[in-house]
Amino acid sequence: MTDSHFAEEGIARMDTPVPVAGVLGATSRIVPRLPDHVPGGRDVAPGLQVGPGGVLLSVPNVARYLVHGGTAIEVEIAEGGDHKAVELFLRGSARAILIYQRGELPLEATTIIDPRGTCIALCGFSGAGKSTLAAVLIDRGARLLADGITRVTLSGGRPLAWPSNTSLALWADACETLHIDTSKLTPVRLDLEKFFVPVPAEHKPLPIAVIVKLRLGSSPDVLDVPKELRSDVIAENIFRKLLIDSLTQAENPARIVEHIASYCRVLTLSGAREHPAEELANCLFEALL
Amino acid sequence: MTAKLVLVASYPKSGNTWARLVFERLKRGPSWNFSINEMATGFYGVSRRLLFDSVSPVNCSDLLLHEIENMLPKVLRYVAAASSGDLFLKVHDDMRRTQDGDWLYPPDCVRSVVYLVRHPFDVAISCAHHLGMTPENMVKLMADRKIVSHFERSLPLSLPQHVGSWTSNVSSWIGDSPYNVALVRYEDLIADPLAGFASLARVAGFDVPPSEIASAVEVTRFDALRREEADYGFRERPPTSAQFFRAGKARSWEGALSPELREQILKDHGTIMKQLGYTAEGDVQPLHLSYFPPGSPARVSTPSL
Numbered sequence: 001m002t003d004s005h006f007a008e009e010g011i012a013r014m015d016t017p018v019p020v021a022g023v024l025g026a027t028s029r030i031v032p033r034l035p036d037h038v039p040g041g042r043d044v045a046p047g048l049q050v051g052p053g054g055v056l057l058s059v060p061n062v063a064r065y066l067v068h069g070g071t072a073i074e075v076e077i078a079e080g081g082d083h084k085a086v087e088l089f090l091r092g093s094a095r096a097i098l099i100y101q102r103g104e105l106p107l108e109a110t111t112i113i114d115p116r117g118t119c120i121a122l123c124g125f126s127g128a129g130k131s132t133l134a135a136v137l138i139d140r141g142a143r144l145l146a147d148g149i150t151r152v153t154l155s156g157g158r159p160l161a162w163p164s165n166t167s168l169a170l171w172a173d174a175c176e177t178l179h180i181d182t183s184k185l186t187p188v189r190l191d192l193e194k195f196f197v198p199v200p201a202e203h204k205p206l207p208i209a210v211i212v213k214l215r216l217g218s219s220p221d222v223l224d225v226p227k228e229l230r231s232d233v234i235a236e237n238i239f240r241k242l243l244i245d246s247l248t249q250a251e252n253p254a255r256i257v258e259h260i261a262s263y264c265r266v267l268t269l270s271g272a273r274e275h276p277a278e279e280l281a282n283c284l285f286e287a288l289l
Numbered sequence: 290m291t292a293k294l295v296l297v298a299s300y301p302k303s304g305n306t307w308a309r310l311v312f313e314r315l316k317r318g319p320s321w322n323f324s325i326n327e328m329a330t331g332f333y334g335v336s337r338r339l340l341f342d343s344v345s346p347v348n349c350s351d352l353l354l355h356e357i358e359n360m361l362p363k364v365l366r367y368v369a370a371a372s373s374g375d376l377f378l379k380v381h382d383d384m385r386r387t388q389d390g391d392w393l394y395p396p397d398c399v400r401s402v403v404y405l406v407r408h409p410f411d412v413a414i415s416c417a418h419h420l421g422m423t424p425e426n427m428v429k430l431m432a433d434r435k436i437v438s439h440f441e442r443s444l445p446l447s448l449p450q451h452v453g454s455w456t457s458n459v460s461s462w463i464g465d466s467p468y469n470v471a472l473v474r475y476e477d478l479i480a481d482p483l484a485g486f487a488s489l490a491r492v493a494g495f496d497v498p499p500s501e502i503a504s505a506v507e508v509t510r511f512d513a514l515r516r517e518e519a520d521y522g523f524r525e526r527p528p529t530s531a532q533f534f535r536a537g538k539a540r541s542w543e544g545a546l547s548p549e550l551r552e553q554i555l556k557d558h559g560t561i562m563k564q565l566g567y568t569a570e571g572d573v574q575p576l577h578l579s580y581f582p583p584g585s586p587a588r589v590s591t592p593s594l
Contacts, residue, residue, distance in 0.1 A: 046363035048346045057346050060359065085351075093347045125339055126348040127444045173443035191353055193442045216335070216446075242343050242371075273446060274528075 005030050005075070005090075006083045020073065020095055022151050022164030023102070028073035028090055034066050044246040055097050055247065062086060065094040070101035085189035091164075096149045096239040100248035105152040105256040106239040110134045110168070111161045111208070115141035118288070119161055119206040121150055123237035124214030128272045129280075132174045133214070135197065136281040139178070143202040144168060149239060152256055158207045159260045166201040169194055177276070210265045212284065213237065217270030220279050222287035225268060230261035233268070292372035293400035294365065295493045296468070297331065298380035300431075300458045302415035303407035304475035305379060306525065306533075307509060311486050312377055314505040315495050323508045325517050326524050331379030334525075337448040344368065350444050354437070355388045357449060362391045369398040375494055383453040384461040384468075396467040401492050404462045407475035408567045409455050409554050410542035421529030428550050431455045432557040456558045459565070474565065476539045476573040482506045511537035540571055 005018055005028070017027035034056070041051025049056040054068030063086045066074045073094050077086055096106035109121040110130040114137065122130040131147055138144060147165040154160065172193040175182050185195040213225075213233050225233050234257050235241060244250050260266075267287060271280055297312070299305045306328075313328045314321065330336035341349045341357070344364045349357050369376065378394070380402075386392055407415075409431065417427035434454045452458055463472055471492040478485040487502050515534040518526070526533040535541075542551075555562070555569050566574035 045344055045346060045367060046360060059347055060356070088351055089347055092351065097346075125335075126342050126350045127335075127338060127446060171443045176442075188351065192351070194351075240343070240346065243346075 005087060012077060012083070020098060021091055022146065022162040023095070023098065026071045026073070026098055026102075028075060028094070031074045031076055034064050034074060034076040038066070045240075045243055048243065048246075050246045055101070057089070057094055057097065059085070059089050062089060065090060065097075067094055067097045067101065070098055070103075073098060082190045084187065088189050092148055093239075095151075095164075097247060099149075099151050100239070100244075100253070103249065103252040105159075105253040107150045107152050107161075107234075108148070108237045108239055109150040109211075110147045111145040111150045112137050112142040113145055113202045113206060114288070117206075118209045119145065120210045120212060120288075121161060121208050122212050122214060123234075124272060128214040128216075129277060130214060131168045131170055132178075132277045133280055133284075135168055135170060135174070135178055135180075135199070136277045137284075138168075138199045140281065143200045145202045145206065152208065152260070153205075154256055154259055155205075155207075157259055158263055159256060160205045161208050162205045163201065163203050167196040167198045170197050171195075174277075208260060208264050210267065210288065211260060213266070213268045214272040214280075215268050215270045216272055216274065218274060220269070220271030220275045220283045222283050223268050223270075225266040227261070230264075230266040231257050233266055234260050292369045293375050293494070294369055294394065294398050295375050295377050295400050296380045296394055296402040297377055297405070298382075298384075298402055298462055299405040299407075300412060300452065300455050301381050302412055302419055304405045304478060305381070307478070307511075307514075308403060308405060308486075308489065309377060309379060310509045310514070311505045312490075312493055312495075314508060315490055315493075315497055315501060316374075316377075319501060319504055324521075325514055326521060329377065331377055333379035333381075334447040338446065340364065340368065341448060349448060354449050358387045358393065359389045359391070361448075362387065362393060362395045366395050366398055369395075375400060377493075381452050381458075382450045383458045384464075384466065385451065392467060394468075399468050400494050401469040401471060402462065402466075403489055403492060404459075404470050404472050405475055405478075406459055406472065406565055408539065408542075408571060408573060409558050409562065410546055410551060410571050411475075411539065412455065413550065413554060414542045414545045415535065418535055419527065419530045419533075424546055424550055428553050428557075431554070454557070456561050459561050463564075474573065474576060477576065479537075479539060539573065542571060 006012055012030045014030050017029045020026040020028055038049045038051035038053050038056045041049045044050050047058040054066050057065040061078050062081045063078055064076045099106040109123045111121045112134050113119050122133055124130050144165055145161055145163050147168050151162040152159050169188050172182060180197055182195050188194045188196060211234055238253055269280060269284055297305055297309050309331055310328055314323055332340050338349060341364050344367050345360050413424055413427050413431060417424045432454050434457045437449060437451045462470060483503060483506055486506055490502055518534050523533045566576040
């Protein structure tokens with residue numbers, strides 16, 4: 001099976017199933033047309049319709065995605081839609097919705113495996129600098145498991161993070177700071193100065209050991225989150241928690257959050273955006289010793 | 290229940306924070322232990338980004354500028370529908386439509402707009418301090434219609450906003466409008482804060498006794514805010530600024546803005562200045578507080594000389 005919906009010339013491979021990254025048994029395919037509405041569906045958020053037939057995600061002038069059964073994503077490309085953008089949102093939000101449909105947890109995290117084999121999920125709001133911090137840690141010997149959204153399941157009660165990415169999405173400025181030449185890199189979509197940077201990757205699922213929540217703050221600092229507060233901190237970082245009741249049986253991701261809180265060390269790392277990623281990485285290393 | 294949005298709008302450094310502090314105090318009541326650092330963010334800066342990403346099915350960090358703008362009215366409409374109690378938004382954008390044709394702030398969700406203006410001489414000096422720029426560069430920035438705070442090579446913390454020039458920002462909000470806009474001058478608020486905020490409180494939908502207005506005005510006195518910032522800091526102060534609550538008075542430009550720069554400001558913004566009663570000497574002519582229902586052009590009156 002191919003891993004892209006588009007041939008090298010940028011032509012869409014219609015109806016050809018492509019595996020959904022990191023979700024065994026789930027596939028996506030491009031279709032000529034999706035229904036305008038999900039039968040029996042209702043709008044739950046701008047661009048998001050939920051019904052018995054699935055979830056319809058619409059990104060204007062890019063694509064519409066029908067996610068159903070936790071196993072399939074159908075994609076209708078908008079006329080003139082940027083193919084890179086089509087795949088970006090397929091691998092991001094559409095995949096996150098599929099993960100919810102399976103009763104699993106899409107964590108907004110970039111997850112790495114450090115040189116000692118410790119699985120660390122870096123969480124925080126989009127723009128906090130998760131991928132940039134991951135890049136520094138990978139430069140120091142870590143491997144990438146997932147970037148942006150990490151699929152988390154339970155295995156024997158242990159929270160398991162699944163591999164889904166072999167590159168980090170980094171802004172041009174971050175690439176410059178990290179001495180990465182972007183001239184031959186693929187942009188994540190047209191007209192955005194953000195690039196896919198290939199990095200050493202981990203290819204098997206691993207139990208999460210540490211959750212690191214990046215926070216803004218004037219000084220870089222790492223704090224251990226007390227056990228009774230861990231669930232709240234982790235729950236802040238699940239995909240679209242405001243919409244969770246529409247996207248899944250809320251008790252499923254809640255159960256996974258509880259297991260993460262039980263099994264994992266949870267840290268907050270302050271100083272995001274105000275301090276260089278190298279400094280934050282040093283702070284983190286010290287805390288994990 | 291659907292909440293309504295109250296927009297506290299202005300070009301930067303024109304009294305926006307002061308107004309929002311008063312509104313916050315009125316909203317939370319006299320039992321609230323007032324603190325500048327506990328004021329609601331007004332869904333500005335990084336909090337607007339977080340709000341956007343909590344509602345939009347795709348992250349704004351993966352969207353282009355026009356896509357973010359097209360989505361924002363829908364996000365705000367969703368938030369209003371999901372909230373109870375009015376929401377106060379801090380706004381420095383000029384008033385405009387998105388590429389899709391919607392008003393950036395959906396009029397049917399907006400109760401009213403409090404639009405603050407300040408003499409551009411004072412704005413120039415205050416902004417220069419705030420942004421860590423020279424007055425010369427700030428005067429150039431104030432004349433630039435195309436100011437969009439959005440970078441292309443990195444992701445800014447704030448959601449992109451189009452401020453425009455001082456003239457384009459002011460004239461957009463006091464022109465023909467789908468909103469109820471109350472225009473207020475910072476200088477008038479300083480001269481008579483009780484009367485000024487009593488009017489603004491009504492516009493913002495508050496029904497409170499004069500004693501509460503007086504109490505809110507008292508706790509937001511400039512010297513009190515300055516003292517609290519000195520003791521505890523202020524989370525809205527950017528790293529470029531030594532002090533957020535710096536001068537808090539009219540004519541703070543004196544001694545700081547050269548005649549050449551004043552001349553430049555007059556050249557760039559003289560038409561609107563005249564309309565607002567702002568003179569070339571830095572003075573402020575008497576003007577009536579105005580409240581404009583939707584569709585009516587903003588009427589500004591100056592006394593005949």
